[in-house]
Amino acid sequence: MTFRMKLLVGTGAVLSFAGGVALATGPVSPPARGTPAPEVKKHELPVSKDGNLVVGLCDGETSMEVKGVKAGESLTRAQAQHVSGALMEEWLRKNPNAHWDAVPLVAQAPAPGSTTPRTQQPRTPPPSSKGTVREGGVTPESGGAQVKQQLAVPIQDGHTYGAFSDRDEAIWAASTEQFVDEGHRVFHDAKAIGGTVGISCDMCHPDASNTHPETYPKYQVQLGRVALLRDMINWCIENPVRGRPLADGDPRMRAMEAYIYAKRKGVKLEYGKK
């Protein structure tokens, strides 16, 4: 072991020891390190000249005078909604880059009444599909009568894995559709796939036609090797689309695969087909 190596190992040991101490002491006593905890600033609300009620936002800065309501009076529901809306708008104006809905893709049904951007079109359902799940929550048609009928029939139960309701299934189906819809979006957006020449997937593959996912894996003659669907997606992104290939785990790649497979529902799986 050279001197340099010893020095490195020694430094490493000291650092890890120090780190350990920091971890052990960190959460308990931050003020002990000499930096006093920042004081929580009190939100001083401005006083209204007319004695009106002033409402503050929890960001500690923004506030708003409510005309026609004196301090100490309570707001009606409509007034309160108006005030909170106005405050939120003001906050968004101050923080234009804030993303409230940067939620990762998780299994969650879309909120009732949520809409896709207005230029985006709901997908054409594959010919074999029976349509998507109806929105609007539980209704008399949601299957209550069916459940009652089934009560009389002896069905294997007491099985945790199978213990789910029609409502569960509806949520799962909606979540799947949401995943597929994200794929539809990426497939139709040259910028979303990182294209640099204005070309999006749907220009050559309307409704994901001629993507034939059911034929992969197969020997792709032009590549000289066996390819998966995602290899071909990346080939298109690199060549006609002039973008950078996506990593296997890239949410856009996963979503596009979901969309492409969804469009071929009912087609016979035939890997290796020429």
Add this chain to the structure above:
Amino acid sequence: MGNKFRSIETKHYAERDAFFDDLKKLDRRAFLRVAGISAGIAAGMGLRTPHSFQLVNVAEAQGTKPRFSFAYISDTHLYEKKLNDRFVRAILKAVDDVNGLDPQPDFVLFGGDLAQLGKPGELKLGAEILKSVKAPVRMMVGEHDWFLDMGELWTDLFGPPNYSFDHKGVHFVVLNSILEKDFWTERGLSPEERMQIVAGLDNGIQSRFEVGAPQREWLRQDLAKVNKATPIIVFSHSPLYKYYRPWNFWTDDADEVQALFKPFQTVTVIHGHTHQLLSNRIGNMSFHGMLSTAWPWPYAPEGLPKLTVQMNRADPFSQFDGCGDGRMDVLESGMVDKLYNLWERNPISVRASYLASGGKQDVPPRTKLPSY
């Protein structure tokens, strides 16, 4: 140039042309005798002549000599060059093709969708490129040229989108068949958003294509002056029939438009928009789809006309495969033999006799690589 040197290829083609010219001078009986003998000799020697050299090509030149020809370039979908020059390369290739035709066609039809998103830079680039076409150019409008400014700039550059003219005894009608009912005002869409929606084939927000009542009335008046025996050739960007609604391979008032052409003996519709080999026959009307220079489209999952012989599916690894341009030979009968000049493939002819015989005669070569 004064260069006396002739390459082997030049000599070969000169001899070949002389040979075929002589053959054309033979009457039909003599021709068949020669064809039979030469085929026999060739077979006896174990030779197979290349496709372009086969005597069959001459057989049809005997009775059905074209009265004239015109070429086409269609669906070039240009972006501005600094964003994307892929499609610019393709239209230049097509311009070279039609300029290289010998003899030159009487005119060149441009089949619509010159631009991709109807932008001034795209349309003007296209107009500039088309100036280098040697033959006169007849323009037709496509939806990609129209829905940004509702045809304002296109009309400035190329004139009215619907017009008619007569050429060597044939009455030509050019339609603007990509009009759509207003889907944008109610949604509050900007012109760019409107254009982007129409540019998407599988975007169901848009309305379906139509010729529309005012233009149908114009057409009715135009046709009223024409003798019913005069052959009619119609240029329409969308197919003037109903093929596949979800992709707007479709004209909503096709039935009404076809009814206006019904009294005429011979009607041929040449259309763009579908980017594929496409043939159809409805009553007295033959329909021919044109190739795109930009990209080929897959066949729709349903609704394909029975008479269409599909083209082999395109090789995605080749920019030009499945794309191309073409030529129409207008026969004495007024019907059209259509040549698909497929880049990187052998050309394919769809003959008038194929459509007229309901698919019994002159069947084009069948596909080897069908659609998935």
